[in-house]
Amino acid sequence: MPQLTRRALTAGLAATLLPWSARAQPAYPERPVTLIVPFSAGGAADIAGRTLAAHAPRHLPAPSAGMVVENRTGASGAVGTGFVARAKPDGQTLLLARIGSSAILPATDPRTPYAWDEFSMLGLLDENPFVVCVPATSSWKTLGELAAALREGPGRLNFATTGPATLLDLGVRHLFASLGLPIDAGVAIPFRGGADAVAAVLGGQAQFIGNNLSDMAGAIAGGQLRALVVGTADRLPSLPGVPTAREADVEPLARIAGWNALFGPPGLPEPVIAAWAGAIARLRQDRDWLAATRRVGSIPRLLEPDETREYVRAQVALYRELAKRLGLV
The missing domain is CATH 3.40.190.10 (Periplasmic binding protein-like II)
Structure with a gap:
């Protein structure tokens, strides 16, 4: 067995002492990301989710990993949305957020098992x-x-x-x-x-x-x-x-208008948020995604994470006010 030189041994020891965040990390994502759609297959939410899954991953640092769609329905979208709220914040489980389940429900029903603002918001996608x-x-x-x-x-x-x-x-x-x-x-x-x-x-x-x-x-x-x-x-x-x-x-x-956004569980690491924010920004020049989105009647509106949070905040306020005025809460 060849002997290790003093320099190689010292370098190896130093590497073991580095914090994990300082070492080279595999490009995100390492495996397919699961996109939870909280409504049934074939509807507008499902179409938007599958359109995103078909186009957005190629703009990520590891474009070959891809994205798979999983429909988790029930309770006006609260089942799937709540599932993501409790998911591990590693970037492998994300949410196709919808106006009803991510703004109207938490704005009008105190029994909603999550708060509208607890999610990691990655970007608004479109309005409908x-x-x-x-x-x-x-x-x-x-x-x-x-x-x-x-x-x-x-x-x-x-x-x-x-x-x-x-x-x-x-x-x-x-x-x-x-x-x-x-x-x-x-x-x-x-x-x-x-x-x-x-x-x-x-x-x-x-x-x-x-x-x-x-x-x-x-x-x-x-x-x-x-x-x-x-x-x-x-x-x-x-x-x-x-x-x-x-x-x-x-x-x-x-x-009144519908919208789609991409959310993650609370506490997503900043590198994951940055990766998705970059991918969503690059959808502005993705002719295939733009065409597919417009083809089903949606209007592309791509916002950054902070802009998305303010947009959703305003939506929650709007529907809370509407629900009060209509006597629903």
């Missing part, structure tokens, strides 16, 4: 317009006609939601208030995810729905759903014939 739809076979051609039907028979029409304290529920009740209707003018029928809620409307289990455009874009384009109003300042190029909230005389509805 809120659209009110009825089946294409419905006799209601305008929002005014739907409102008239609700006035004539309070509590007789059903609307599909993904559970209490979600965008689909609170957004529709906000619409009722904007129309001068009681917030229980329609009966909420809950489903496990946005895709299930849309399917319920198409199947006749509910007569109307207010939802993210991403969940309904295919059915609208396919002639199965009729959009009555979109909560944007200007008409959407993809829905040129659909009036805005202002045009439909329900301007307060313009405050």
Whole structure:
């Protein structure tokens, strides 16, 4: 066996005494990252999560590790969101954060098993317009006609939601208030995810729905759903014939919009946060991700971690105020 030189022995001993953080670390991530989507497969959340998983990992320090999507549904998204809140903060388990489960629920329900601000926030990804739809076979051609039907028979029409304290529920009740209707003018029928809620409307289990455009874009384009109003300042190029909230005389509805963000468990190491912040920033130039996001009706809006925290803080305040005004809390 060759003898070690004094210099080699000294260098080896010094290396063993270095703190772990000072030694060379493998590039992050060393293995596939699990992205928890807290809603069912096939819905807007799932689509956004799989779009992110298909494109964002290539912008990480170790681009070949990849990302896998796991759907953990239940309790209006609280099951999956709570799972990530309790996950090991090693960067291997992340959350596709949604407005309902990450802002509306903690803002309106004190039983929520996590706080909105306990997560490591990695970046906002996109916003999604809120659209009110009825089946294409419905006799209601305008929002005014739907409102008239609700006035004539309070509590007789059903609307599909993904559970209490979600965008689909609170957004529709906000619409009722904007129309001068009681917030229980329609009966909420809950489903496990946005895709299930849309399917319920198409199947006749509910007569109307207010939802993210991403969940309904295919059915609208396919002639199965009729959009009555979109909560944007200007008409959407993809829905040129659909009036805005202002045009439909329900301007307060313009405050409602869905969004997707990337969160991690509390206490993520700074290098992991920096890696994801960099990857999300590089999505600005990722034509494939931009095209895929726009294709389903979302509007890319990429924010840094600190900006994301302030954005979510404002969202929580907005929905807490709306819930109080509607008498829901």
